[in-house]
Amino acid sequence: MASIELKNLRKSFGAVEVIKGIDLEIKKGEFMVFVGPSGCGKSTLLRLISGLEDITSGDMIxxxxxxxALAPAKRGIAMVFQSYALxxxxxxxxxxxxxxxxxRGHDKQDIxxxxxxxxxxxxxxxxxxRLPKQLSGGQRQRVAIGRAITRDPKVFLFDEPLSNLDAALRVATRIEIARLHEEMDAVTMVYVTHDQVEAMTLADRICVLRDGLVEQVGTxxxxxxxxxxxxxxxFIGSPKMNFLTAERAEAHGCTTLGIRGEHLTVTPDGIWxxxxxxxxxxxxxxxxxxxxGEAEPIVVRMDGASASRSGAMLRVSPQPDRLYRFDAAGKPIH
Ligand SMILES: Nc1ncnc2c1ncn2[C@@H]1O[C@H](COP(=O)(O)OP(=O)(O)O)[C@@H](O)[C@H]1O
Ligand SMILES: [Mg+2]
Structure with missing residues (x-):
């Protein structure tokens, strides 16, 4: 079991800085998920933790x-990648x-x-x-995870381990990984994904990365x-939050007004x-x-039994305490 601390961590490839000063504490036994769009630096950050990539500046504790300067093999880590590599x-x-x-030091019985x-x-x-080819994709990925478990790591690092699986196997293997974390509650897990549903369902805490920086850390x-x-x-939540602009936002004293589909109520006297x-x-x-008339359609979550004809007009109202107001810089107004 290990705690991991990143202090003003930076990584450049040549002249290009891709990790731009990250401070983060990962607790012992925690399941931490790095989530963010493709290219934001998730894999690089994980490789810095593993030691497979050299740190440009800052500290890894x-x-x-x-x-x-500690070699990957000496860090007590095990890594599972998107490709199973069996x-x-x-x-x-x-x-x-x-x-x-x-x-060294493992006899046949121990193995x-x-x-x-x-x-x-x-x-x-x-x-x-069996041979790997006699297994499903989900089983193969579990073998790759099993190979990591046998080494009894203090820290488990996962880089998009479910990306190659079809939808049903992805859910099943996700549940398997969550169970594994519960069983191995002394093991710290750091898990990279671009899929916010994976992040929401697996994490104790999520670290949202954007363009080489931490945007937010929390449960x-x-x-x-x-x-x-x-x-x-x-980024977080499915379907994604609705954003309203112009007069609808101005009426609430902001540049962008946010409301989730589950917090919109269809009602004849709806304000929109x-x-x-x-x-x-x-x-x-x-x-x-x-x-x-917004940039994207507004999604309303309704009961499964409710039916709405295309072309029909619908009035909705937001739950007032569920409105999010943002300024021009995208920061929340409280
Ligand atoms: N070995 C490398 N050499 C040069 N650029 C790299 C290298 N590895 C990653 N990058 C760049 O760093 C950025 C972050 O990459 P990566 O950490 O793989 O992102 P993510 O995993 O979030 O998709 C990308 O712009 C990528 O092109
Ligand atoms: Mg990646």
Missing amino acids: FDGRRVN YPHMSVFDNMAFGLTLE RRRVEKAADMLQLRPYLD PMELYETPASLFVAG EGKVIHTENLGADSYVYLDM
Whole structure:
């Protein structure tokens, strides 16, 4: 178990600075998720933690000890990537044991015990004799995770481990990773994704990154309820927050007014009117898209049973205590 502290961390590739001064504390045993758009520096930051990438300036502290110059193998970390990188000619067992066979001090019995324990945690026990090609994508990714577990790391680093899986497997493997964190509650996990749903469902805390800087750090609900910027407001939550401008914003004393689809109520005396352009029926919920003359359609979350005809006019009102007001710089007005 390790705490990780990043102090004014910077990373440049040649003349280009991609990590621009990051301060962050990751607690022992915490599940921290880095989320942000493609290219914002998530993978680079994870590689700085792993030691696979050199730090340009600033400090990386593990358990109070500066590790800037410590080799990756000495950091007590294990990493799982988007591509599973399994050895195709080795059985699941041998793939999971491979890292251990390279390390000193593991006899056959110790290796078997560790592999079987990891296999049990990941429900892979029935597959130990199979080859990777005889597994589904989700099972292969679990083998890659299992290979990391057998090494008994203090810190687990994941870089978009679910990106290669189809939607159903992604959800199943996501639940597996969440369970794993509960079982290995002494292990610190740092998880990179561009998918805010993964971030919301897995994280103890989320660190939203934008263009090499931290935009906000907080629990999923803190980010959802009190976004520190227009950027976070638009990034966290699904469907994304609606933004209203011009007179509708001015009437509330701001440049941009934000309201989530779940906080709009359809009512005959609603303060805003829009034309239904599309309805998505998801079963439990429906999302009704309204043209209100804003840059993007306004989405209203309604009961699954409710139906709205395209072309119909609908009046809605925001729940007043759920309105978000932003200034021209995208900062919240309280
Ligand atoms: N080895 C490298 N050499 C030069 N530029 C790099 C290198 N690795 C990453 N970058 C650049 O750093 C920025 C951040 O990349 P990355 O950390 O991979 O982003 P993310 O994982 O958030 O998509 C990108 O602009 C990328 O092109
Ligand atoms: Mg990346």
